Amino acid sequence: MKTLNTLLIITLTLLMITACSDNGSNQKIEEPQVATPEQTVDYQLEVDLDVKKFRSYYSDKFKNVAIEDFKDGVYAIDEASREQWLEIEEFPPYELSIDEGLEFFETPFANGKTYSSCFENGGQAVRQNYPYFDTETNQVITLELAINQCREKNGEQPLSYGIGELAAVSAYMANSSRDKIFDVKVPNEEAYAAYIDGKQFFYSKRGQLNFSCADCHLKISGSHLRADILSPAIGHPTGMPVYRSNWGELGTIGHRYRECNKNVRANPLPYQSETYRNLEYFQTIMSNGLAVNGPSSRK
């Protein structure tokens, strides 16, 4: 395995070197295009076009997969691993986390209030509304950020974002939202800028291995990278948070982002950094129309 590993690294490094030196020589010199000022731009329309392209890309690539089934991640496209997954989903280990999450969710803060006081509908069946663009603070609010904002508003210390209590609360909230359909909107220009920032991250190569999210999860999704089948990017956020057998525990989407970045030997960004939140915003919009099926189990 070590030799295989080394071989892969060498290949990828060579790729990376080529790509990087190409970057140097092929620098495009273009006049910056100045957009003619328009009265109103319908940003949602632009975004909807992107969503359409994204969906049809995966529909064309995986012809036997119904679009709504992409919520199952890699298990939508690979029958052999789907069988094992279904056996695990019969009684998945995240069930224990949902119970823990419920306990945390219902335990009052020092001021007597609970999480339910911070959320619409008492926090039940709201997962599909996250992340959203908050037009007052001009930023993307993810569910995890909202959970910690709720704590701080009620005089509690924020929780760490990757694993543990916060992930469990998120799991409980996701579970109460099962089968609700994601429909995340881009309300204005600032929101569109956040969306574009997330989109840019998605398509940008990074790390020593010089891979973008899109390289693995769009262009070559469905093919093998070592023993793994690369999951389609459509449906990435629907099953979050996720109990990964590799972790042996439940983690948030941020935990997975950081892991992915480390895999391509890029230094991960901090949890809930603006860029990661924008990436989650972009990715969730690309998965609009799919149902919440988090928490989920993955290999």
Next chain:
Amino acid sequence: MSDTFKIKVRAKSKKGVVKAKLLVKHPMESGMRKDTEGNLIPIHHLKELTVKYKDETVFYGEFGTGVSKDPFVAFSFKGEPGDSFVVDAIDNQGKTGKAEVVIK
């Protein structure tokens, strides 16, 4: 660390046969893993689990470190909805888990 661990159970009876599925919250440390400082994490695994229905032992399992983290085990026995059964478990460190389950 707490002296007990959780056991979550689902049990449904169909035509007089109960399908019982158990999920045990347990780290199942193999004793061969190291922590971030390079120290060996002590072996810690589920050891025995007994299921009693109407004073009879319907299932008794012995487990080693070859069982996955958060162990899952399922089995079937003759039983009726509304009846209950008791699950008792112990690990190699003497910690215990217990669940009383009403069959659906």
Next chain:
Amino acid sequence: MTLSRRNFFIKLGKSAGYIALVASLPKIAWAKWNEAAFHANNLDAAIKAKYGDLSLADNAAVKLSAPAIAENGAVVPIKVKSDIPNVKNISLFVRDNPAPLVTTLHLGPTTDTDIQIRIRMGKTSDVIAIVEADGKLHRASQQVKVTIGGCGG
């Protein structure tokens, strides 16, 4: 040799007298975990420690289902089913695990031979299910491939 001790528990269920005994001495049940078998570091030794000299043969009536390729060696779903009568227990072994014996599941008289469990495998190996019934051992084996993942897909 230790047969009577191993089957002690199952017999308990059949005899009211023994139930009274176990109620007064509940700790006895916990003494049964087969240390020698769980600590054996190769398959033959583990089977020997577990079952002594009981006769062992492959039997197609033992239905072992395991994935041909494990998605993740940390969680390999296994099912064992059989219609062999009078099954006392089912043991699962992974030949190439450092300790091959994974579990022994003892079944009561009203319990079906139909179990599921998730096991760990360090590498590609045979998985062996042994069913004990009427003093005989019935075996089924299957190879499960374990590949080491990179990023997790």
Next chain:
Amino acid sequence: MRTLTYSVMILVLVFSFSSHLKAEKSLINSAETARLEAKKLGFEWSTTSALIKQAIEALEAGDKDKASLLAQKALKEAQNAIKQAKYAEENWQDAALK
């Protein structure tokens, strides 16, 4: 990360009064500067800071050649990361679905 920055600072202090090991020292400094630039852009590689740390250790152990080699490697990595960031900034749309 903090320890690394700290050790780089120490190194700068220790060596700034002597011309001794000047080339290696400045190479390490360049690598660290480039790494911080890549980090600012959000494109730092996860491998670079370890190389710099090893270069400093090699220098402290008096192995100039090794220090120089490691620092060069780190510098190259950091420069490639910066290139990567610039390339992405200018060309990411080419990769997006049309």
